[in-house]
Amino acid sequence: MGSRIAMHLPGIGVAIIHAAVSCTAISCIAITCMAITWVGFGLVHADEASSWTQFRGDAGNGLALGTNLPTRWSETENVLWKTPIHGRGWSSPVVSEDEIWLTTASEDGQRMSVLCLDASDGRIKQDLLVFENDAVQPDYHVTNSYASPTPVLDEQHVYVHFGAYGTACLNRKTGELLWQRRDLPCNHYRGPGSSPILYQDLLIFHMDGFDYQYAIALNKKNGETVWKKDRDVEYGTDNGDFYKAFSTPLVISVGGRDQLISPASMCCVALDPSSGQELWRVRYEEHSTTVRPLFDGKRIFLSTGFGKAKMLCVRVGGTGDVTETHIEWVQRQGIGSKPSPVLVHGNLYCVTDDGVLVRIDPDTGDIGWKERLGGKFSASLIANEANLYAFDHDGKSYVYTLTDPPVRIAENQLAEGCNASPAVFGNSILVRTTSALYRLQNSP
Numbered sequence: 001m002g003s004r005i006a007m008h009l010p011g012i013g014v015a016i017i018h019a020a021v022s023c024t025a026i027s028c029i030a031i032t033c034m035a036i037t038w039v040g041f042g043l044v045h046a047d048e049a050s051s052w053t054q055f056r057g058d059a060g061n062g063l064a065l066g067t068n069l070p071t072r073w074s075e076t077e078n079v080l081w082k083t084p085i086h087g088r089g090w091s092s093p094v095v096s097e098d099e100i101w102l103t104t105a106s107e108d109g110q111r112m113s114v115l116c117l118d119a120s121d122g123r124i125k126q127d128l129l130v131f132e133n134d135a136v137q138p139d140y141h142v143t144n145s146y147a148s149p150t151p152v153l154d155e156q157h158v159y160v161h162f163g164a165y166g167t168a169c170l171n172r173k174t175g176e177l178l179w180q181r182r183d184l185p186c187n188h189y190r191g192p193g194s195s196p197i198l199y200q201d202l203l204i205f206h207m208d209g210f211d212y213q214y215a216i217a218l219n220k221k222n223g224e225t226v227w228k229k230d231r232d233v234e235y236g237t238d239n240g241d242f243y244k245a246f247s248t249p250l251v252i253s254v255g256g257r258d259q260l261i262s263p264a265s266m267c268c269v270a271l272d273p274s275s276g277q278e279l280w281r282v283r284y285e286e287h288s289t290t291v292r293p294l295f296d297g298k299r300i301f302l303s304t305g306f307g308k309a310k311m312l313c314v315r316v317g318g319t320g321d322v323t324e325t326h327i328e329w330v331q332r333q334g335i336g337s338k339p340s341p342v343l344v345h346g347n348l349y350c351v352t353d354d355g356v357l358v359r360i361d362p363d364t365g366d367i368g369w370k371e372r373l374g375g376k377f378s379a380s381l382i383a384n385e386a387n388l389y390a391f392d393h394d395g396k397s398y399v400y401t402l403t404d405p406p407v408r409i410a411e412n413q414l415a416e417g418c419n420a421s422p423a424v425f426g427n428s429i430l431v432r433t434t435s436a437l438y439r440l441q442n443s444p
Contacts, residue, residue: 051096052423052430055150055195055248056292062342062382064424069384070442071399071410080428080439081122087113089147090378090419091195093430093437094158095119099172100430101158102437105146109136112147114160114170119425122439126175131166137187143378144191145419150248152196152203159203159220163192167205169223179223187211193246193290199260199273202226204249208264210240215249215262215271227276233267235287242266242287245305252295254316261300263289268302270316282314283323291340292380294348296362299328301341301348309335311350313365329365334358340380340421342388345402351377351390357398359406369405373398380421382429393417395433414438 056062070078087104094101100117110133116126136146149161157178161167164187168180186192186209196205202217213231218224235243247263251273260273265287270279282302289305300314311331318326334356341350347368348360355373360366375392382389387409388400395417399410420432428441 050426051153052425053094053096053153054197055092055094055152056340056380056421057424060197060248060250060292061294062340062380062421063344064382064384067384067424068427068442069387069389069424069429070427070440071387073397073412073414073438073440075415078440078443080441082436082438083117083122083124084436085115085432087111087147088145088434089432090145091147091432092150092421093423093432094151094153095423095425095430096153099125100425100437101151101153101172102432103147103149103151103160103162105162109133109140109146109165112162112165114151114158116158116172116175117437119439122437128170128175130160130168130170130177130180131162131182133165137164137189137191139189141190143419144193146191148191148193148246149205150195150421152198154198154220157220159196159198161192161194161196161205163188163194164207164209165192167196167203167218167223169203169220181218181223184216185212187240189241189244190288195248197249197251199251199258202273204260204273206245206247206249206262206264208243208245210244213243213245213264215260215276217273217276229271229276229278231264231267231269232278233264235266244288246288246290248292250293250295252300252316259316261293261295263291263293263302265289265305268293268300268314280316280318280320280322280326282312282327283321284310284312286310288337290338291336294341294343296343299362301343301362303335303337303341303350306337308332309337311335311341311348311360311365313362331360331365331367334360334367334370336377338378339390342381342383344383344388345385347402349381349383349388351381353377355392357390357400371406371408379418382422382424384424389422389429391418391422391431393419397431 089104098119112131166182186207189210194206203220245265260271269281284304286304291303294301313328315326358370379391395414400406416433423430431438
């Protein structure tokens with residue numbers, strides 16, 4: 001199928017633009033960040049692809065089970081549509097009820113926007129300027145963007161987060177700004193990266209920067225602070241570059257009690273998501289932790305960050321500092337500092353930042369298979385029952401079977417590369433490249 005280009009609407013210099021076109025009806029199904037006890041190895045057999053409302057999907061694990069995703073594509077093959085996206089942003093698309101939302105920012109960071117696209121044809125339905133900044137923080141890193149945190153959706157609202165530049169809630173139907181917070185301090189130093197999540201009536205996110213480091217929960221209805229938990233970490237240095245982190249938290253359920261898994265630099269803490277009270281912690285040596293953790297019902301799989309990432313397998317259920325008692329294994333090879341892994345069919349798949357793909361036994365931590373792809377990777381892995389998908393900075397994507405051993409069945413090329421992680425909607429993959437959003441789907 002040939003690609004159909006849907007041009008974006010020009011930006012308009014006002015604080016919030018009310019779109020003339022109403023969005024489609026919102027699902028009556030409540031879509032929140034779920035506190036889930038995952039069975040087996042994260043194989044939640046609900047139709048996860050019917051929506052993808054937060055970073056890495058509704059369950060936060062990168063799985064799209066029950067889908068028939070394409071394995072081959074190009075600029076002209078299996079492209080349902082391609083829509084140019086103005087500005088620069090590494091946030092992932094989120095989607096429900098045929099609405100795709102994503103954030104973007106101007107190259108200089110002075111204009112920050114959220115867009116809503118029609119999933120059926122890629123038409124931009126709303127282009128909303130949320131924040132304008134007279135100045136931005138210094139030391140923004142070239143590999144980051146001013147719009148890297150992924151938004152999160154519920155039935156009626158889109159919640160956008162740009163780190164210290166601001167957090168806001170907008171009505172999905174009208175585009176109306178319902179509340180905003182621009183008073184939360186944090187010098188991200190290399191730019192913001194942590195994505196927000198929803199838990200019950202709370203919007204929760206991390207602010208781990210050069211100067212301030214904390215997790216915070218806002219009332220999702222009015223934006224007021226419900227709790228704030230400062231990081232209590234012995235960093236071992238006065239260099240704030242080692243204090244920052246970019247990971248997105250994950251809510252799990254252990255023995256009937258919800259826990260917020262909150263990775264930071266040099267330490268991951270489990271908090272009570274209702275109060276911010278610390279339950280347990282595990283320490284490590286790495287900083288700038290970025291990867292979102294995974295949970296298999298008993299254990300957390302945690303990539304520790306930079307300089308050289310390790311994968312920790314941590315048994316949950318402890319109290320206090322569990323570093324010496326609850327780490328089941330440590331793997332020091334083949335672990336990415338930026339791309340998040342997937343856990344599927346009893347195997348843990350990881351890709352390193354420089355393109356080494358590995359399969360790890362989650363019981364032992366042993367690497368059972370690996371293959372060098374080359375290239376540079378930031379986008380997180382996704383998988384369905386049959387295949388594993390990896391996207392690099394240069395527009396290449398790799399598709400592997402989940403057989404033993406895995407077999408590469410496709411190597412695809414788009415015009416530009418991916419820093420944003422892909423999303424899934426129905427039997428389609430939503431791929432955000434440097435300047436466009438694609439909906440990839442098998443042609444009839």
